[in-house]
Amino acid sequence: MTTREPLAVELQRGLLVNVVDQVGEGVAVFDMEDTVVYANAALADIQGTSVDHIIGQPLSAFIPEPPPGAEEERAAAEQSGDGLLRARMVARRVDGSPVDVAITVSPLHDDDGEQIGRIVIVRDITLRRVLEDQLERAALHxxxxxxxxxxxxxxxxxxxxxxxxxxxxxxxxxxxxxxxxxxxxxxxxxxxxxxxxxxxxxxxxxxxxxxxxxxxxxxxxxxxxxxxxxxxxxxxxxxxxxxxxxxxxxxxxxxxxxxxxxxxxxxxxxxxxxxxxxxxxxxxxxxxxxxxxxxxxxxxxxxxxxxxxxxxxxxxxx
CATH class of the missing domain: 3.30.70.270 (Reverse transcriptase/Diguanylate cyclase domain)
Structure with a gap:
């Protein structure tokens, strides 16, 4: 009978990737040149394509025009304690159609504490935005x-x-x-x-x-x-x-x-x-x-x- 390795070891050996692949929110990892080095299936669904197509793409392929002040906010966030940046914006699917998303960007560090990339979590809020618009219209009409x-x-x-x-x-x-x-x-x-x-x-x-x-x-x-x-x-x-x-x-x-x-x-x-x-x-x-x-x-x-x-x-x- 083989002895099962501790969960922490399994996570380090790849199970964590499988977990991320199954979550409902889109997850991407960008290197310091803002190129995608990892993406999960949920992000592919949001973008209307495959994971293989996303890998190697620049950030601008998903978010062509960041919201006003996004670069300044990201720079300020990276200089602060947690380095988190949260925003709502309109992204573009591969076919060019818009999709309302909420994103969270956080820095990715190596074991020595040096930043080696960014983790981006993307949530499709299209339905939520539609409901918000409907509620706002109902309140004003x-x-x-x-x-x-x-x-x-x-x-x-x-x-x-x-x-x-x-x-x-x-x-x-x-x-x-x-x-x-x-x-x-x-x-x-x-x-x-x-x-x-x-x-x-x-x-x-x-x-x-x-x-x-x-x-x-x-x-x-x-x-x-x-x-x-x-x-x-x-x-x-x-x-x-x-x-x-x-x-x-x-x-x-x-x-x-x-x-x-x-x-x-x-x-x-x-x-x-x-x-x-x-x-x-x-x-x-x-x-x-x-x-x-x-x-x-x-x-x-x-x-x-x-x-x-x-x-x-x-x-x-x-």
Whole structure:
């Protein structure tokens, strides 16, 4: 009966390589010239090729363009105590397709403590990145219409106000409210109301530029943010396009119905987003008081001048 050698000895004789070959994360060893001298099967799977093809390849064959600052970070890491470098980046498979990866780079030393290479551990996080993107989108978009929600609109409006303050150019907010939407919900049910909102979002998307923001504030209220507005006529033209898009009847099941909208337009170049939204909201209510399918244009300054005790209160929405 033969005596089995201690596990530590077996590891030194090659079992360790077999262990690494079976782990789920990609592992590669690079020499000091950043050439692959060892790769496991998991790394080959991530890269879409064979281990034999990877051996002898330079680091740039897998990561053509390291993320900004990677070389500086690696140099700093190698001068620090543990020498670890962690990063997330987009790598390239052999066929050129991208793959999201998380990598950990650590120095490899010989028995005398001299660095002789680097160990790179690669984890495919493509699915994780997809899930993260989905969660981020869900947090910033309305689930019914897939439009930006109030949170994303607030962020974009804040940045737009900063840019307008620097450039001196105006921006515009169009506050849109569907006329008679409550009556539609009462008569046809909330499922019909939801379908009208979805169809409305699809129609209005076609009326704004790619750089504009069409968002759903909630209920039947939508907002369009226009940046780099040259004059008051530009947002007015956009408002007219929005109203024209609402003219064709909506088909809900076997029913056809006409829905109009009231739009308040507010212009501004400085101030707070709350003030600009308030100005647009006030203009929208003024449009509703004058009849369905109307547009009222105002400015933050005009609303502030009208904010007096005897000012007419908002009327109820219809």
């Amino acid at each position: 309305d689930p019914l219409t897939d439009l930006p929600n109030r949170r994303l609109l607030s962020d974009r409006l804040e940045h737009a106000l900063d840019r307008a303050a620097r450039s001196g150019r105006s921006l515009a907010v169009l506050f849109i409210d569907l006329d008679g939407f409550k009556a539609v919900n009462d008569a046809y049910g909330h499922d019909a109301g939801d379908e009208i909102l979805r169809q409305t979002a699809d129609r209005l998307r076609e009326c704004v530029r790619q750089e504009d923001t069409l968002a759903r504030m909630g209920g039947d209220e939508l907002v369009v943010l226009l940046e780099e507005v040259a004059n008051a006529n530009e947002p007015l033209q956009t408002a007219h396009r929005l109203l024209r898009a609402m003219e064709p009847p909506f088909t809900i099941g076997d029913s056809r119905m006409t829905i109009t909208a009231s739009i308040g337009v507010a212009l501004g170049a400085a101030g707070s987003q709350r003030a600009l939204l308030h100005a647009a909201d006030e203009a929208m209510y003024a449009a509703k008081r004058s009849g369905p399918g109307r547009i009222v244009v105002t400015s933050m300054e005009a609303v502030a001048a009208d904010a007096r005790p005897d000012a007419s209160p908002k009327g109820p929405k219809s």
